Amino acid sequence: MSGFKGIKKKIETAAMSRRGFLRWSSFVGGSAFAGRGLAARLRRGPGGRKESVRAAASAASVQEDAAVRVVRTGCPSHNCGGRCLLKVTVKDGRIVRIEGDDRPGDAIEDPQLRPCVRGRSYLRRQYHPDRLTRPLKRSGKRGEGRFVPISWDEAAGFLADGLTRIKAAYGNAAIFVPYGTGSYNQLNGRQTAQRLLNLFGGSLGFYNSYSWAAISRATPTVYGTSVTGNQRQDWLNARYILMWGWNPAEIRDGTNSEYFVHKARERGARVVCVDPRMTLSAVALADEWIPIRPGTDAAMMSAMAHVMIVENLYDAAFVRSHCLGFDGTQMPAGYEGAESYKDYILGTRDGTPKTPAWAEAITGVPAATIARVAREYATIKPGVLYQGYGMQRRAYGEQAVRAGCVLAALTGNVGVPGGWASGIALQAPDGGPFWLVFPTGTNPVKAAIPSFLWTEAVLRGKDMGPADGVTGVDRLGTDIKLIWAVASNALINQHGNVNRTARILADESLVEILVVQDNFLTPTGRFADLVLPACTQFETWGLEDGWKYGDEVLLMPKIVEPPGEALSDYAICAKVAERLGLVEAYTEGRSERDWVAWAIEQYRKTRFPDIPDLDAFEASNAGVYSVPVTRPAVAFADFRRDPVGHPLPTPSGRVEIFSKALHDLGRPDEIPAVPKYIREWESPFGPEAARFPLSVIGHHYLARVHSTMDNVDWLIEAFPQRLFINPADAEARGVRDGDEVRVFNDRGATVVRCRVTKRIMPGVVALPQGAWWRPDKDGVDRAGSVNVLSSERWTALAFGNAQHTIMAQVEKART
DSSP states (O other): OHHHHHHHHHHHHHHTSTTHHHHHHHHHTSOHHHHHHHHHHHHHOTTHHHHHHHTOSOHHHHHHOTTEEEEEEEOOOSSSSOOOEEEEEEETTEEEEEEEOOOSOOOTTSOOOOOOHHHHTTHHHHTOTTOOOSOEEEOSSTTSOOEEEOOHHHHHHHHHHHHHHHHHHHOGGGEEOOOOOSSOBTTBSHHHHHHHHHHTTOOBEEESOTTTHHHHHHHHHHHSSSOOBOOGGGGGGOSEEEEESOOHHHHOSSTTHHHHHHHHHHTTOEEEEEOSBOOHHHHHHOSEEEOOOTTOHHHHHHHHHHHHHHTTOSOHHHHHHHEESSSGGGOOTTOTTSOOHHHHHHTTTTSOOOOHHHHHHHHOOOHHHHHHHHHHHHHSOSEEEEEOSGGGSSTTHHHHHHHHHHHHHHTTOSSSTTOOOOTTOOBTTTBOSOOOOSOOOOOSOOOEEEGGGHHHHHHHGGGOOGGGTOBSSSOOOSOOOEEEEESOOTTTTTSSSHHHHHHHHHOTTTSOEEEEEESSOOTTGGGOSEEEEBOOTTSSOEEEEOSSSOSEEEEEOOOSOOSTTOBOHHHHHHHHHHHTTOHHHHHTTOOHHHHHHHHHHHHHHHTOTTOOOHHHHHHHTOOEEEOOOSSOOOTTHHHHHOTTTSOOSSSSSSEESSOHHHHTTTOTTTSOSSOOOOOOSSOTTSGGGGTOOEEEEOOOOTTOBTTBTTTOHHHHHHSOOOEEEOHHHHHHTTOOTTOEEEEEETTEEEEEEEEEOTTBOTTEEEOOTTOOOOBOTTSOBSSOOGGGTSOOOBOTTTOOBOTTOOEEEEEEOOO
16 A cells, blocks of 8 residues: 555645646656646647647637637537536637636536546547548448548438338348447437438337446346436535546546545545556545456455454344345245345355455455455445446446445445445436437337347347347347448447457448448448548537536537538438438428527426526527536435335335346346356456456546547547556566557457556556557557457346456567
C-alpha cells in the first residue's frame, strides 16, 4: 500500500483539479509534454497559435461581434457514460472554440455538467479531413476500402431496392439494424432506421446490449427490478464506498458520478477500489487500491460473505425478514433440499469452505485484506458497493453481479439512506433517464436475438431457437441477409474475434447487402457495399436526457452546416422512405426541429412538467433544463420499512438470494441458483495458460468513446495506445518501457508499444478497447485493437458478450 499512497500523494490533488487531466495523461500512458500540449490546444482552439489570436476575445467582446455567436448545447452523445453541457463559439459559420458548462454555482443538488477532455477536443473530430461527405459505393472486395462516389438518388435507390429484394426473397426477419451507439440522442442513431423498417414490415429485433447484458439480466433475479440505485446525492450519506471494478473518472457512468464520490469522501466516507488496474478513479477518489485477478470477483465476494457469516457480522434481522434462500430455514416451498447460500459459503455440500485463504489462491488478494474489507463493509454503515460493468462482460459475468447484490443484502444496506442495493442500479424512483421518446412504432417481426449473437444469426439463423436466446418465435427460419449499420462500428471493431467477423462479412454469400451510415470510414465501413455520410450532432437537431443518472434534458440545436452532402440520420431515412413510398408515414410532415419540439412535449407529459417549450428553450440559450435533487430517492425504502405491504417484484416478494427460476433451468454448473464463483473457460488456472499465461483486459480509455474519436490527434497525443504491463511480466520477456510488443493468442495478434508500470497487477495486461483495427498484409493488427484477441463466446444466462475473458502471450516484436 505504500506505493499506492505515494502515487496518490503526487497525483490525487491534480486529478481533481481544473487541470487534472494534464497529469492524468502522464499517468495513463502519455507524457507530461503531451498533456501540456493538449491543454494549450484546448485553450487556443483548433487552429493552433494563430487561432488563439482570432479566438482570444473575452466572452463579452465575443457576444458583441455580430459574426460570432455562442451556443450552449449537449455534448455529442457517443455513449461515453455522460451527458455534458458545452459552450460552443461559432464564427463565420464555423465552430472555433468549445468550452464547458459555465453556469454559476456548484451545488450538490444541481451541479454543473462539466465535459471531459473528449468533449473539449471535439473540434478535431468535427473538422477532421477524413469526414465522409458523399455517398460511396464499393468498387473492390469487401474490406479493401475501395469505393467510388455516387449521388444520393443512386444511394437511396440502392438501399431501397436492396430492402425490397431481401424482403421478397427471405422475409423481413432477414433484415437487421445492429446494436450501435455512435450517435445516441432522441433524433440521431439507429432508432431512425428502426422506425422506417417497422413501417416497411419490420426487421429482426435484438435485446440487451454489449455494455450491460449480464448485469441487466442478473439484477432482477435478486430484486425483481433493475431500479436498485438511490439518486447519487444520497452517496454523501454513505460512510463506506466499495468501487468494485468501477472507474467513473474515465468512463463517467453518469455525468458527475466521480464528483459525488469525491464529495462523499470529503464528508468522511472511506473509499476502496477493487480493480486489476490502479485506475484514475483509484488514484483520484480512493483511500485504498486492491488489485484483483480478472474474472475472480465472485470468489472474493464469497469469501467476504464467509467472514460475515462466521463472525456473525451480517444483518441477521434483515436477512430473516426480507430475504429468501440464505439458509435451510429460508428455502422456498418444494426446494427445502436444495443448496442454500449458506451451504455454498460454508462448503456444506461441496466440502470447500469459501474462506479468505481459499479466495486468495484464486484472486491474488491477500486473505487478510479480504477479511478486513469484509469487516469494514459489514460494520462501517451505511455503505455502497458499486459494481462496474467490465467484470460482467466476462464468462459467467452474471455471478459477480448476483454476488454483489447478496453482499448488499447481507450487510443490510438495502433500502436505507447512504446504502446501495448494488446490481445495475438504475435510479430510483422511476429508473431515471435513457428514455427513448422518438417513436419507432411496433416491429411486425416478433423474433429477437441477443445483440451479441448477430454473427450466429448470419451463419445459422434459420436453425436458431430459444436455446440460442431467440425470443418471440420457436425458430428464426432465416439467416440475416441485409445489415444496415447506423452509427455502429460493432460489426468489425467492437465485436469479439475481429478476424472471424471479417471472414464472415467478406463472404458475400452470407450477408448479401451491407450498408454503413457514419461520419467516417471506420473498420466496419470498409466492408460496406454502400457508405452513407452522416452529420455530426452539431449539424442537425437533437435532444438528450441524462446518462443513467440525473434529472435533466439537454437541447442540441443545429449549430453549423454539414460538410459536402452529409445528411442527418433522419434525413437519410426520409430519402429511403421516399423511394419506398413511405415518406409521409415516416416523417408525419415533421422536420428534425419539429420532432425535437414534439419530444419535449412528451417529456412534459411524463417526467418534467415544467420543461419549457422548444421556442423558449432555444431562446434562453441555457442548453439544459434540470431539476435539482433536494431529497434524493432511496431504492426499496418502502420495502425496507414494510416488506409485507410493499413487497419486491420477485416471485417471493423478497430479496431472492436463492432463485427458483434459475434452479429450474437445470444448469447448476453454469447458472447456479445461488451466486457462485465459476472458473472461466479461459483462465490462469486452465490448460490454456501454458501457452497464453496473461489475462488481458480491454478497458475504456480517455482517448476514445469506445471506438469513436480514435482518429482525434489531440487525444492520440495525450493518451497514446499502449499495452500496460507489470515490470515483473515485462522483465521475464525482455521487454522495456516503450518497446513494440506482439500480443497474441490463437485468434489473432496485434503489435503495439508497451507501458511498463506497477499500476497493473502481475499476470495481467491491459489493452484499451476501441483502437481501429488495421491489419497488415499478414493479417497482424498494427493498431492495438484488443478484439483481435477476444472471443465471440457469450455468457450462459444473459447471452451477453464475454469479451474481457482473454488469455494471451506477450513477446518483444521482431523488427
